[in-house]
Amino acid sequence: MARYDRVEPDRAEVAFNVADTLQGRGLGSVLLEHLSAAARERGVRTFVADVLPGNARMIRVFTDAGYEVAQRYEDGVISLEFHITATQASRDVVESREQRTDSDSMRSLLSPEGVVVVAGGVEAELALDVATHLTVPDGVAVTLVGGALADLGTTEGTLAVADLAAARAAGARAQLAVVSGAPAEVISWLDDLAALGVRGVVVLSGRFDDEAGTSQRDLLAAVRERGMRLVGPRSFGVMTEVGGQRLAALLWPQEVPLGPTALFCQSPAAAQQLMTLVRASGVGVDTFVTAGHRADVSGNDLLQYVTDDPHVRAVGMYLESLGNPRKFARVARRVSARIPVVAVVGASYGVAGPDGDALGRAVVEETMLAAGVLVADSMRSMLGATQLLAHAPLPRGNRIAVLSSSVSLADLAAAHVQAMDRDPEVRIAPRAPDLVAAATALAGDPGWDTALVLYQPPLRERDPAVMAALAALADTGRTVLAVVLGVTGVDPELTAPSGAVVPAYESVEEAVAALTLAATYAHWRRADHGALVSPDDVDPRRARTIVDDVLGAIAPGEEVALTAAQARDLLGCFGVEVLPTREVRSAPAALVAARELGWPVAVKSTVGRLRHRADLGGVRLDISGPIDLVEAVRQVRGRQSEDAAVEIQHMAPLGVACVVRAWEDTLLGPVLSLGLSGDASELLGDATYAVPPLRTGDVHRLVTSLRAAPRLFAPQQDGRVPDVAALEDLLARVAALVEAIPSLRRLDLLPVLVSPSGAVALRAEVVLAATVRPDGSRRALRG
Structure with a gap:
């Protein structure tokens, strides 16, 4: 207590x-x-x-x-x-404790001293397939349960019994269970499995939400009650390394070599495709987890587990969804500081902005990269980048050398790498002896950071001397990758005697795609991301009181838009200033509002298509007297329907108009964006994105990565430059609000004026929802 x-x-x-x-x-x-x-x-x-x-x-x-x-x-x-x-130190303590706990629970699942496979009356063929191809390290006991597995019990060290009661009577012990059966059957087995010492259950079968009275939630609750972890349901199985030997309990018949990569995916269909590519490329795998419907164990758990695994040098993930995106971003950032993570993110093109408009995959790439996660466009490119990052050192810089036996391939490669190096060094050696000499000279040349070698042997016969010379480039300690006819992945012909590897790709395009991701990660690792933003003078307690008062009047699942006064009060709790406005419908009312707010004032239309468009007559600025105000109100009302109101607002200092937005995305969780008002963001899509919580480096990137960012650093009419630091402070405060208010559905600051004297929002729109998103930091059991 x-x-x-x-x-x-x-x-x-x-x-x-x-x-x-x-x-x-x-x-x-x-x-x-x-x-x-x-x-x-x-x-x-x-x-x-x-x-x-x-x-x-x-x-x-x-x-x-x-x-x-x-x-x-x-x-x-x-x-x-x-x-x-909350400080950086206290957050580090919480995250470290969480990582150790998650890692320990996964270790009990993936490093068992015994394995039990149980086949029930439904989908027993799944358990049979796993049991047929089950691979365990020396000393790991195997128990097979169920009539469908009886014929497999002749192997030495394998016990085959009719049911779990017989397994208990025979003294069987196991920490990992792989099961397949009807939903009610699976739940009925859990007590006996717990008595065997099982700590993790891999459920191959599905149908949990199809059978009346037995849901996936029931399964998770039953597993939790017995102190177990759950992989699945509808998992493809798990594979890992224990004491230098393979443990494979997969629906996959072929062997996969051990190696320095960890892989994760969800559905069995994706797992089968991934294993097919792994088999073709020869990439070695340390750990492979398929979460199926992801009732419990998720990609976050794999990331926590591999943090402590000294054998894993890169992680590849095929994510059909993120589950808890806030935790994923937090865990991934921590893991990526040591181990590169490459992911294919499902439904990337379905990411929507606050207005429901599709934002596309670029937003996913940008927000994921903020957490150190590289986003690949396909499973093949994910595996190619993972292969390079696992077997080659990170690029130390942008200098690229291309060594080729073909002029046309060299030109193609030079064109593809220009995004990284505008003037790559190209060396061409058509004959085998010349290529050997060129490779030897390249190894001794300190003037490059990455080498892409292209070898197209005549008559498809690879010269052993050439292959040895190319493999020796791996011993330079720099990034080397190859495109060699007939060789892909990790191949003995491109492995130096020291064990260093030159990863091979089928095409120049695939090689450059992998290199681009590796260079992006190297740049992220070198960057100073700063500390978590922690604005002063915030009052989250009062903000929650405002939110609770509003949400108390609506039903769960409903949304409500705050009034202008409520939005201004909520933002004020986090130190974000919003200029007050008055809505009026007549010239006399406008004069009263102007006197209350103070001259000079601005007159704005309340119609959406005119609200921020001075070029369409929806805005009149710097009105300094009653006569001008009456005329401005008349003109603006003339552009809209007569019964629509107009807004009167005190004039803010002239500056650069920006748009700051935050919303809850179904894939990424809370998203914060920045753009400049007008055509730059509306027509050209010039905006930057991040997922809170933010670090100081994230805030700085939001500003400086805009293509129109030079406008924020250009001198104004009086020679002074806009206060960009004030804009960064405002972004940090909005991020703090997003973190503190889980019920926030959408926030728009339209616009934020950044002037030499600071940053102020002219208008705020806030929408709340009577729902609660998963908490990003505090730990709690699910189910």
Whole structure:
């Protein structure tokens, strides 16, 4: 039990009670994590506690959480005080603890001492197929359960029994279960599987939401109750490495060599395609997990697991959906700092903007790259990039050398790599002896960072001396990849005696696509991404009060648009200034509004197609007197229907007009975008995107990556430049609002004027929904 009692409006005394038998298992740390989050949501900023001097374990709970704890000894107790505002240190502690927990749960699943395969009365052929091709390391016991598997029990070290009761009677032990049967059957097996010591269940069969009374949610709840992890249902199986040997429980009949890559996908159809490509390319695989319907184990779990695996050098993922995109972005960023992650993201072209318009795959690429994830356009290109990143060092720079036996191939390669190197060095050696000499000279030349070698042997007969010379380029410690007729993937002919590899591709296009992703990742690794943004003077407690008051009046699933005053108050809680406006329907009312707001004023149409279009007569600016105001109102109303209102607003300082938007996307989760008002963003699609939480580097990239960004850095009429730092601060505050308000569906700041004196929003539109998205940081069991 953990609780806090408020002693002042922003201070609370905290206390814990963990049973003696459960101490030392990290429960206090997890309780503090949840209690701190709950307190922050309610405006508490500081925790205090009194601890006996002998309770060093409790003191460590506070200090190990990443908080700066002030201590003082008084009257026989130690008084502690610490701010609970989330810091980079406290976030790192939470994420590290989460990673260890997830990794340990996956390790019990993927490093078993025993495997049990169970075939039921429905879809038993799936279990039979896995059992037929099951590969386990030495010393791993195998138990086969079910009449369909009886004929396979003749192998030494394999026990075949009729049912799980017989397996228990025979003393069978297993940590991994692979099962296939009717939904009710699978759930009925769980008690016996738990008695065998099973920690993870791979469910090959499906039909859980087709059978009355047995849903996927029922399966997950039953598995959770017994302390297990669930892969599936409708999984293709799992494959991993244990002690240098292969463990394969897959619906795949062929062997896959061990290697430095980890792969993840969901559906069996995608898994079969992926294994076919792996087989053809010769890429070695350390771990392969297929999550099926992803009821429990997901791509996030694989990422957490491979973080601790020293054998994995690259991760490839075929993601048909992201599940919890907030957690994926957070976990992927942490993993990508050490291991490159390449993903194909399903439905990439279905990403929609706040107005429902399709944004396309470029948005997915940009938002994923912010977390260090490289987005490939196909399963083949994903595997090609994963292969290069796993077997070759990262490009150290942009200097590219092309060595070719063909002039036409050299010209093609030089044209393709110009996006990375405008003037690549091209060397051509048509004859085999010349190519050997050129490769040797290239190895000793320090003037390149990446080499692309192209070898088209005459009569399709590869010269062993040429292949040896090309393979030796791998020992330079630089990035080398090849296009050699008849050779693909990781091949012994392109492996140096040291074991270093030159990955081979079928075409120049495939090689350059892999190299482009590798160079992009190398640039991301070298960049300074900064710290998590943490704006000052924000009041999320008051913001939640505003939101709760609004949502209390609508039913679950409904959406509601805030009034202008409500939107201004909500944004004000995060330090975002929105200029007040007045809607009027007559000239006298406009004069009253202008006096209240202060001269000069702007007059704007409230009709959507005219609202921001001065060129269409929907906006009149810098109105400084009553006569001009009456005429401006007349002109604007003349452009719209007579019964429509017009807006009166105090004039903001002249500056560059920007559009800041945030919305909840079904694929990516919360998305933040920035563009410049007008044709640049509306017609040319010039906008940048990011997924909160943001780092300072993300905020800077949002601004500087715009094609129209030079307008933000150009001097204004008075010679001063716009305050870009104020714009970056505003973006950070909007990101903080998105993080703090899970019910936010859409936010538009149209426009934000960036002037030498700061950044101010002229209009805000906010839509809330009475739904709750998954929390991005606090851990909780699902189901």
